Amino acid sequence: MEIITHKCPNCGGALTFDPSDQKFHCPYCLSVFTEQEVSDFEAKQKDATFQDETSPLTGETTQAKATSPPEGTLDLFLCPSCGAEIATDSTTAATYCYFCHNPVVLSGRLSGQFLPNKVLPFQIEKEEATKRFLEWTKKKWFVPNAFFDQSQIEKLTGVYFPYWVVNAKGNGEIAGKGTKIRVWRIGDIEYTETKQFDVKRSGKIGFKELVKNALSKNTQQKMVESVQPFQLEKAITFKNQYLSGFQAEKRDIEYQAIEGEVKKELDHYSQTLLSNSVSGYTTFNKSQAAIDFTHIEGEYMLLPVWLVTYKNKAQSDHVFYYAMNGQTGKVSGILPISYQRLGLVSGGIFLTLSLLFMLGGYFL
Incomplete structure (x- = not known):
């Protein structure tokens, strides 16, 4: 199975898709490319070079062992950027390397009979998604702070x-x-x-x-x-x-x-x-x-x-x-x-009503 990290044509850094402009951005040299430019570059690279099928960086050895794994097991792949092992379950088709943090696409899992007919690209980037998440949760009075703290925000995943x-x-x-x-x-x-x-x-x-x-x-x-x-x-x-x-x-x-x-x-x-x-x-x-x-x-x-x-x-x-x-x-x-929040609010309402009744009884 081929493992892909889409590389920047200028510096070789890992490209990521940016929903805000529907283009591909390099976080290293700050270059920006259209989908056609990335496809043309990768087609030229494929024509110009042939990977050694026995190279450990292709992950073929690891993947061969992982073919049709028993249910509930993890598959191991090698990151094409740093060589670290990436563990995924059997349905994951795109993820990140936990060591070098480069995006990785397991293209073999979305090929042949599993090739999607279409994809609907993200239109909302993470910054905007995070903003809307915080706006939505902070309107909910009885949600615990831990639900929208920094560690939770970092878990927001596209x-x-x-x-x-x-x-x-x-x-x-x-x-x-x-x-x-x-x-x-x-x-x-x-x-x-x-x-x-x-x-x-x-x-x-x-x-x-x-x-x-x-x-x-x-x-x-x-x-x-x-x-x-x-x-x-x-x-x-x-x-x-x-x-x-x-x-x-x-x-x-x-x-x-x-x-x-x-x-x-x-x-x-x-x-x-x-x-x-x-x-x-x-x-x-x-x-x-x-x-x-x-x-x-x-x-x-x-x-x-x-x-x-x-x-x-x-x-x-x-x-x-x-x-x-x-x-x-x-x-x-x-x-x-x-x-705890619910109890405090309920207690506050009860106390307020009690005081009103007491004052009402005093003046009557």
């Missing part, structure tokens, strides 16, 4: 998560009974007229960009769903340069594994759309439905999320999180509660 994005077309038909009820009064007598009608609805149905999780360790499903929607029309053909400077995960849920769930969900949406098109009746009761999808396609995409997680001693069995859409800035989170 991650490309894998998703299946489903598009579908089909035909649908429903049938049922529509009821019209008319009520009128003559004198003291109230009359009710009920009429029933056979109702059918049919039509062509299309769905675009149904987003489904493609990573099994995303146990906090709400975490990755709550920051949607993404503006997927801005997704581009996948190039691993956009992963540089961020973490990335590869999918471990195949489309076939969720195909039944997707069809069931689309079927439900289709019946709801057709039922909602029925009008002019007091009530409508559906009795039959037939949905036939002529085309369903799942595209594999990497989508950007800023993420920080937190555990406190009082609730060590629960993981709290803050997540932000790396494109639109939409935020979501499940936050810890400082019971």
